[in-house]
Each structure stands twice: as C-alpha cells, then as structure tokens.
Amino acid sequence: MNILEQKAKRKETLMDILPFAGLVLITVFFIIVTKGRILRIDNLANIVTSAFTIILVSCGAVFVYAHGGMDFSIGSTSGLAQFICIYMVMRLGFPLPIGILASVVVSVVACSTVGLSSILLNIHPFVASLCVKNITAGLLSLLTQKVGGQITLDYVRFKGFNSVGLKAVVLIVMIALGFYVFEKTKVGKIQKAISGNERTVTQAGINVKKYKLSAYMIMGFCVGIAAFFQMTRIGTVSSSSGSGLEFDIMIAMVLGGFPISGGSAAKFKQFILGGITMTILTNGLTMWGMDVSFVSFVKGLMFILIVSVSYDRSVMKQVSIIKL
Amino acid sequence: MGKRVYLSEQKICKAFGPTRALVDVDITISRGEVHGLIGENGSGKSTFSSIVAGAQPKDSGELYIEGKPYSPKNMIDAQDHGISMIVQEMNTIPTISVASNILIGRFEQFTKFGIVNFREINGQANHILQEIGAGDIKAEAMTYRLNFEDRKIVEIARAMVSDPDLLIVDETTTALAHKGRTILYKLIKKMQEENKCVIFISHDLDELMSVCNCVTILRDGHVIETLVGREITVQKMRRLMVGRELSDNYFRDDFDGSYSDEVVLDACNVTYGIIEKLNIQLHKGEILGLSGLSACGMHELGQVLFGINRTLTGKVTNCIADVEINDPVVAVANRMAYVSKERDKEGIIINATILDNITLPSYDLLSGTLGYISSKDEMNLTQRQIDVMRIKCHDAKQRVSELSGGNKQKIVFAKWLARDCDIYILDCPTRGIDVGVKAFMYQLIYRLKKEGKSIIMISEELPELIGMSDRIVLMKDGRISKEIMRSADVTEQALIEHII
Numbered sequence: 001m002n003i004l005e006q007k008a009k010r011k012e013t014l015m016d017i018l019p020f021a022g023l024v025l026i027t028v029f030f031i032i033v034t035k036g037r038i039l040r041i042d043n044l045a046n047i048v049t050s051a052f053t054i055i056l057v058s059c060g061a062v063f064v065y066a067h068g069g070m071d072f073s074i075g076s077t078s079g080l081a082q083f084i085c086i087y088m089v090m091r092l093g094f095p096l097p098i099g100i101l102a103s104v105v106v107s108v109v110a111c112s113t114v115g116l117s118s119i120l121l122n123i124h125p126f127v128a129s130l131c132v133k134n135i136t137a138g139l140l141s142l143l144t145q146k147v148g149g150q151i152t153l154d155y156v157r158f159k160g161f162n163s164v165g166l167k168a169v170v171l172i173v174m175i176a177l178g179f180y181v182f183e184k185t186k187v188g189k190i191q192k193a194i195s196g197n198e199r200t201v202t203q204a205g206i207n208v209k210k211y212k213l214s215a216y217m218i219m220g221f222c223v224g225i226a227a228f229f230q231m232t233r234i235g236t237v238s239s240s241s242g243s244g245l246e247f248d249i250m251i252a253m254v255l256g257g258f259p260i261s262g263g264s265a266a267k268f269k270q271f272i273l274g275g276i277t278m279t280i281l282t283n284g285l286t287m288w289g290m291d292v293s294f295v296s297f298v299k300g301l302m303f304i305l306i307v308s309v310s311y312d313r314s315v316m317k318q319v320s321i322i323k324l
Numbered sequence: 325m326g327k328r329v330y331l332s333e334q335k336i337c338k339a340f341g342p343t344r345a346l347v348d349v350d351i352t353i354s355r356g357e358v359h360g361l362i363g364e365n366g367s368g369k370s371t372f373s374s375i376v377a378g379a380q381p382k383d384s385g386e387l388y389i390e391g392k393p394y395s396p397k398n399m400i401d402a403q404d405h406g407i408s409m410i411v412q413e414m415n416t417i418p419t420i421s422v423a424s425n426i427l428i429g430r431f432e433q434f435t436k437f438g439i440v441n442f443r444e445i446n447g448q449a450n451h452i453l454q455e456i457g458a459g460d461i462k463a464e465a466m467t468y469r470l471n472f473e474d475r476k477i478v479e480i481a482r483a484m485v486s487d488p489d490l491l492i493v494d495e496t497t498t499a500l501a502h503k504g505r506t507i508l509y510k511l512i513k514k515m516q517e518e519n520k521c522v523i524f525i526s527h528d529l530d531e532l533m534s535v536c537n538c539v540t541i542l543r544d545g546h547v548i549e550t551l552v553g554r555e556i557t558v559q560k561m562r563r564l565m566v567g568r569e570l571s572d573n574y575f576r577d578d579f580d581g582s583y584s585d586e587v588v589l590d591a592c593n594v595t596y597g598i599i600e601k602l603n604i605q606l607h608k609g610e611i612l613g614l615s616g617l618s619a620c621g622m623h624e625l626g627q628v629l630f631g632i633n634r635t636l637t638g639k640v641t642n643c644i645a646d647v648e649i650n651d652p653v654v655a656v657a658n659r660m661a662y663v664s665k666e667r668d669k670e671g672i673i674i675n676a677t678i679l680d681n682i683t684l685p686s687y688d689l690l691s692g693t694l695g696y697i698s699s700k701d702e703m704n705l706t707q708r709q710i711d712v713m714r715i716k717c718h719d720a721k722q723r724v725s726e727l728s729g730g731n732k733q734k735i736v737f738a739k740w741l742a743r744d745c746d747i748y749i750l751d752c753p754t755r756g757i758d759v760g761v762k763a764f765m766y767q768l769i770y771r772l773k774k775e776g777k778s779i780i781m782i783s784e785e786l787p788e789l790i791g792m793s794d795r796i797v798l799m800k801d802g803r804i805s806k807e808i809m810r811s812a813d814v815t816e817q818a819l820i821e822h823i824i
Contacts (some may be wrong), residue, residue: 018804019369092617181695184696185691185697186691187695189680190687193673196673196675196680197672197673197676199669199670200672201634203652204685205654206653304447
C-alpha cells in the first residue's frame, strides 16, 4: 500500500503546484502571441469585468461541487434572472433594489429546485439540473419573444454599476465571505465530509439534506448577484443571455485543481485561481484572433485534457474488484 | 512424520516503500495440514497469503510446490497451480446472479458459437453450492438479494470451483455467523481428509486453536514461531503475537455487575425488519451486552436505538433529556454515540484526514461567534484524542486510509470521546482488530462505565460479552430469548443454546 501512498503524496504536491504553473504559463503564452496586447489597460479592464462573473459564481459553486453535487442550469438561470430584473425595472418601474432582489430570488429558487429534486427524489444532480435548465431556458425564450426579442436597459441609470472600483469591492467582499464560510465554518467543512462518506456524516448527527440544500442556495445567491452585474455590463437581455456560464465554471474548477468529485482535498483558493486562469484563457484566445465558436471548441478539449491528467486513478485501484 | 511437503517458501521478502512487510519468511506447509497464521494488524499475514495466491509479486525469495519452483503471475495462474484464496473484503458483484459470481472468469467453458449457456452455468454452480453444504442458496438468485453472510459463502464456493490443493482463508470468519462457519469448518475438515492443505488467517485465537493443527505467528514481517498440535494454546499465541505477556485482566476482573436503577434509554415496543414489538432498557453506568446470530436483528436494533432506522411501532426515548430518538441528529444532540459495525463504509471518511474524522461530530461545539471554527481548537481537540487513544500516526493531518484497522477503529471511538457522550451504542467494537488494541478497547469501555456512562455492546463474540457485560441480552429471530446477569459462572455453552 505504501507505494500507492507515496504516489498519492507526489500527485498531491504536483496538483498543488500545477494550477499556479498553468496560470503563469497561459499568461506568458498569451503575452508572447498577442505581442503584449493582452496587457493593454483597456484589455486588463476587460479581463477584470469578465473574471468578475466567473469568480463571483465560483464563490457559491464551490459549496455544491465540494459535496459532490453539480449544476448545469446556472447559465440559463442567470439569463432568466437578468430578464426578470430588467423587466421589473425598465417595464414595470420597480425601484432598482427590488430588481436586484428579484434576480437573487429567481436564482435561489432555480438552484434550490435542482438541489431539492436531487436530495428528495434521489435524482442525480446532473439530470436534475438539465431539467431545470430546460425550464429556465424555455421560460427565458418565451418571455423574450413576448417583449420582442430583447430588452435594452437605460445606460445612464446603470452606469455606476459598471465601475471597476465597485466590482473590485464586491469581489473582495464576496471572496472573503466565501473563504470564511467554506474554510472556517462547519457549513464548508461538512460539504467536504459529505463527499467523503455521506453515511458517516449522517451517523455523526448531521442533517446532510439541509447542508446539501444550503450549498445550492448559496450558489443561487451568488448567481443572482452576478447576473445583475452581467446585465448592466452587456446592456441587453436576450434568449441567449448567460449561456455557457455552467461550463466556464466547470473548466475553472478543473483548471484550479479542484477535485472533480469534491472531498477533503477541495480548497476554496483552487476555484478562485481556476476562475482567473479561465478568464485569461478566454480573453487571450479572443485577443489572439480566434473565432468565438472556436474558443468553445478549445475549452471543451482543454476540459477533457485536464481531467485526464488530474484524475486520481489510484482511487480506482483501491476499489476492491474481482481479481480472477 | 512422513508428511509430504506441499508448499515451501524460502526467504520471502516484500517491502512497500520504506515499510518492510515481510522479512526472510520461511514457512512450510505439508499435505493434510491446516496451517494458521496469526499476528497483529500489519504483521504481514495478508501480504504473505496474497503473494502465495498470486495477488501480488514478491520482492525476493523462492516458492516451491512439491519441490518445483512456483511463481504465480496472477490469481488465475495460482488457481491453475491449485491455490485458491477467499479474501477478507466483500468481493462479489451484487448485480449479477450467484452462478455468474461463482463461475466468473470461466465463461469460455460454457460458451458455444459465442452463446453462453446459462443453464449449464447455473447447474454447475448449484452443484458446487450443494457440495459445500450451502444448498439453500440458489445459483439463479441475484446476488444483491442475499445477505452478507450468504455472499461470503458464494465466495467460498467460487474458491472451490478449481478444486484447489491449497485453500487460503483470509479472515473470512469475521463476516460469517454460525451457518457460514459450519460450512467453512466442514470444508476445511474435508480438505484435510483428502490430504489437501489450508492456510487459515484469523484474529480469533479460540477458533484457530480448534481449527488448525499448526500455527505460525508473525510479528512485523518476521516469523516468530510455529506451534504444532498441543503446543497451540491461546495464552501462548497471545504472548508471541504481542511480544510480551498480556496481563490476565484482558477483560474486567470484577464480577460486581451493578449499575444504577436510572433508565437512560428506553426502547418500547419497537418494530423494524425482523425485530417485532421489542422492549429493551439501558441503565446509567451499565454495560449491556447484546448478542445472537448476525441475522437475529441485533445490528438493526442498534441502529433503531440511534435513530438511523426508524421504528414502525412504539418509540425509543432518551430518558436523560426525555426526547424521542427518531433521527441521528436528535441522538447526537442528546449526547449519544454510535460505532458502526461497517467501519470503512460507515464509521470513517477513509480519504479524509484524522483531524477531519475526529472533529466531525463536534463541529457544533467548536463553532464560536459567526460560526468560526479555529484551526487551533480543531488541532488541540484532535491531538488530545491521538494522545489519549494512543493512535499510531505521523500527525493529525495524515489520511485515515494509511492507518491500520486497529487505529481506524480507535479514530471511530475518538470522535465520540471528543464529544463526551452519555450513551454509547457499540456495534461489533472489536471486529477485525488485534488483541493489543482489543485489550485497550476493553479497558476504555470499562473506564466509561466507571465514569457513569451507559454502553450497549453488540457483538457476535460471546467471550467478550461474558467478560465485559453487566447484563447480557440474547436475541433470536428478532426477539429477546434470554437475559443473563453478570456472574463468574456464565459459560459460552449456556448462552449458545438461546441463540440457535
């Protein structure tokens, strides 16, 4: 067994360094191929704003992925939340805070639906989230059709929300809060334990269902806030708003070295680091002149590549199989 | 004595990284021999037998079968050479039939033109099952429908398919109750009569004494001694295993079976699975032993008492707090603890650290303002338990998967001791751990009693219940068949008749 242990230790150290090395490597690579254009001030601001969404959502998604859950619906959910918010403010004349609140409520409800159906009905969260994705995407497309394709917001009124300063403050607060709850309170610690052995956690007198649901609710909250800011940045909401977010989150997760099935090796910083790497990757590819549709092709390929490199095969070896 | 040597091993070595699991091991196994192997957890018994059975390669040394060099490439190769092993872990595939499990890897024999003849497979499997005396298991049945004991019997059947000359039984009896043991013992006897050999690994010294005609003791990868025939005594084996004389008070030495009249846990009219309308009470300062055959309902009862399984009638009441126990959340909140029989599946998080495991039930106690859990507090709590329980490890951040069985079990205990509970429900607390750790656990349980805690000890090992309990409750088919108070004259024989 000790050879396996040593291998696991070496792998662990490697997995600690690799994400950092990856970030540096990707950054250097794109500085070279874009001849430094990636470092221009206007592009840096671009990087910060796109990193904003991914990192904000990561702060919540980390809880769900840590307990072994997943959610493939957050992209469409974000789109729907954006629509409800903009519709209430622009068409129904509600004050802005109510709009933000609505965005958060929509996201929390959608994410909780994924959580509840996987917890109570014992559906795999992947399947449950695909169902919710269809519901929210369907609703969004129905609603945008009703309003004639898209809603554009009033730039002057929302201008303040686009300042890099505000976003930086929100980001720092959310990261600090996320880190605290995930690494320093039982809410985060229990998520990791659940992925390790759900029965042990149940028998330790912990309400597993409650903690799983709370993870989905925290994620919903983050998606709601992120949706609002994304809406103010882009300025319009259409049926394709928010799409692709779920996949970006998953790539951020693996890029940061976050274990794909959660567990005790899961760290908050991995998710955040992955979010930054992910943003630079997307931005760099675009700056390099790659077509947007080709960017998703590269992302898909990268995902499989990283998982195949980082997947812990020793876990499979320990599983007792018939050795005949 | 004119016995023919079947298998001989010379200077077998095996190392896992820096750990030397086997050092120059020489063992000779003659025909007609039932050769016991004993040693503490991590002494090299399983490593040795898995090398012989072809499950892993040796580093150096030679193996000979009847004088010819033997070096198995894998377990099938070993079977072709006449060596078969029943392993320690559950090793059947639940989602296929019993027959497929028994004859797995041999389907070519039953295949014609690419079509597998399952009728023939079932016939063959039924034949094997009948031969070993397990005719009540039907080859056509899906394996997941069997209980764990029957699944283990299926594994025994699988090992017998190749009609081996040497059968290795690696701690199989821990998973077996009376029925399975009878089958296995009969099989061993038969092999002996046919002048074949058996390697028998167990922690149960009494069992070894009755089954084996020769026992080799391993310690830290070295052969300490081989005892033959009359030399085999429990005392001697225990001393050689541990390397020092264990004091006589292995169990508690008093026969004062007294405890307070105060009831702390009251199960009234509970029904679950095989258990029907059962009443049982636990008192303050009492060690209550609960025993029976493994399917008698005692394990289920333990889970009902802790709220893991919910009773269909009546209720379980924690009388200290006067609350109904219907969920582990309620049980733990009211200072109850549960040690599961399935250590790796339920008791611990195997891929997490010692710290993560020990602090798990105590998060609510560790949380300060705003739910803050300080790493220092976590570390202190864990380190205290590592010291008190004498857990052998590098540090608190070591992964539990790297520890031996005895140390894993200590962690399960430690996580509850860290919380300081009043009621402990222990399901097979000494299962699969060596005598050294066992003695430690017995002392611990007795200390808890002296501190006024209440303990339910569920076990299939009658000697430990006789040795430890203030009161023994025996179960049969989901009912209480007998209740016996602590005294010096309680014998195993007297209890067995109420179980079977």
